[in-house]
Amino acid sequence: MTTPRFIRPAALALFVAAIAVVGFGLPGGEAAAAATGKTLDNLNAAFNGESNAHARYLAFATKAGEEGYGEVASLFRAAARAEEIHAANHATVIKKLGGVPKADIQAPDVKSTKENLEAAIKGESYERDTMYPEFLVQARKEGLRDAIETFNFAKSAEAEHATLYTAALANLGALKGSQAKPYFVCTVCGNTTPQMNFEKCPVCFNGKDKYIQVS
Amino acid sequence: MFELPPIPAWDGLHPLIVHFPIALLLVAPVFIVLGLVIGRHARLFMTSALVLMVLGTAASYVAVSTGEAAGKLADRTPVVNQVLQHHEELAERVRLTFTVLTIVFAGLLAGPALLKRQLARVPMTVLALLFLGVYGAGAIVLANTAHNGGRLVHELGVRSLMPEAPLPAASADLDD
Numbered sequence: 451m452t453t454p455r456f457i458r459p460a461a462l463a464l465f466v467a468a469i470a471v472v473g474f475g476l477p478g479g480e481a482a483a484a485a486t487g488k489t490l491d492n493l494n495a496a497f498n499g500e501s502n503a504h505a506r507y508l509a510f511a512t513k514a515g516e517e518g519y520g521e522v523a524s525l526f527r528a529a530a531r532a533e534e535i536h537a538a539n540h541a542t543v544i545k546k547l548g549g550v551p552k553a554d555i556q557a558p559d560v561k562s563t564k565e566n567l568e569a570a571i572k573g574e575s576y577e578r579d580t581m582y583p584e585f586l587v588q589a590r591k592e593g594l595r596d597a598i599e600t601f602n603f604a605k606s607a608e609a610e611h612a613t614l615y616t617a618a619l620a621n622l623g624a625l626k627g628s629q630a631k632p633y634f635v636c637t638v639c640g641n642t643t644p645q646m647n648f649e650k651c652p653v654c655f656n657g658k659d660k661y662i663q664v665s
Numbered sequence: 666m667f668e669l670p671p672i673p674a675w676d677g678l679h680p681l682i683v684h685f686p687i688a689l690l691l692v693a694p695v696f697i698v699l700g701l702v703i704g705r706h707a708r709l710f711m712t713s714a715l716v717l718m719v720l721g722t723a724a725s726y727v728a729v730s731t732g733e734a735a736g737k738l739a740d741r742t743p744v745v746n747q748v749l750q751h752h753e754e755l756a757e758r759v760r761l762t763f764t765v766l767t768i769v770f771a772g773l774l775a776g777p778a779l780l781k782r783q784l785a786r787v788p789m790t791v792l793a794l795l796f797l798g799v800y801g802a803g804a805i806v807l808a809n810t811a812h813n814g815g816r817l818v819h820e821l822g823v824r825s826l827m828p829e830a831p832l833p834a835a836s837a838d839l840d841d
Contacts, residue, residue, distance in 0.1 A: 586740065595674065595826065598738045606741050652750040655733045
């Protein structure tokens with residue numbers, strides 16, 4: 451018995467269609483999720499927080515430079531760049547969900563570098579331990595993949611910032627009179643590190659060519 | 666009743682796809698050994714081993730890609746980050762190792778035919794044993810990758826985002 455001629459192309463077409471549906475994840479994609487849920491509000495809150503953190507850290511960097519803490523100034527500048535990346539990532543998702551990103555930038559409350567570091571640690575710890583974990587729970591409930599990704603990226607970087615600020619605060623005396631120091635920031639996820647001892651970004655898995663140097 | 670499973674997104678495919686390279690690539694050398702032991706059907710066993718390697722290696726590419734997508738959505742802690750990074754590095758090593766091994770094995774099988782010169786049984790056996798030795802090292806990396814993936818899921822509670830599906834209806838027997 452011979453196989454009808456149309457069977458093979460039809461089977462191939464079915465196979466390709468099945469792969470395409472699975473690959474693009476049509477039913478599981480962002481469009482299927484409710485875009486008007488609480489996550490949109492959370493994204494806006496996060497966008498506002500990151501935008502303010504960006505402005506605040508730049509002001510803290512200027513102060514650290516004036517007080518002779520060159521290395522701390524570099525750290526603040528690197529973190530500011532990371533916060534800017536997070537804000538941009540959040541804004542992209544907000545727009546995708548049909549919202550408009552809005553930030554109310556407050557004048558930064560700049561004190562001494564020691565106090566600025568303490569304030570920065572407090573802010574980053576809150577984002578790492580409370581804000582982003584809560585936002586992630588909600589985004590997971592709503593099945594919003596892009597929101598989960600941008601919150602995840604920010605949470606990981608904030609944890610790193612908290613660690614770096616804590617180390618700087620513990621070593622502040624020795625950092626008096628220090629020069630600017632290079633930090634590396636991933637332009638995709640905002641991961642911030644003083645040394646690039648990896649081939650791929652440990653947070654977003656992009657190549658290390660995505661990193662920029664900030665000092 | 667017949668029901669279709671929900672179709673996961675690319676990242677949600679990772680828990681399904683990871684089992685393919687593990688199973689296919691770990692079973693492939695069994696066929697090489699069978700080919701060496703049962704000389705009569707050696708060619709058939711060796712070809713089967715090659716098919717398993719090709720499928721397993723192809724699956725490893727899909728596993729790495731879906732794994733990276735799933736990793737971006739995974740609940741991160743410093744420990745999770747550490748294990749995830751190690752898992753990812755090992756997975757990439759597996760992909761590279763088995764790509765090379767598959768090409769080498771295909772060369773071992775096709776080489777004599779292409780060169781129109783059959784190797785004697787002894788040198789062919791020595792080459793196959795050498796190949797199995799290197800394959801064993803690759804299999805250890807594969808097992809370590811799988812172990813780290815298992816740690817992420819079963820020890821650290823990292824989960825993929827699965828598509829929503831209604832709960833199955835309670836069966837009549839349970840209601841009674």
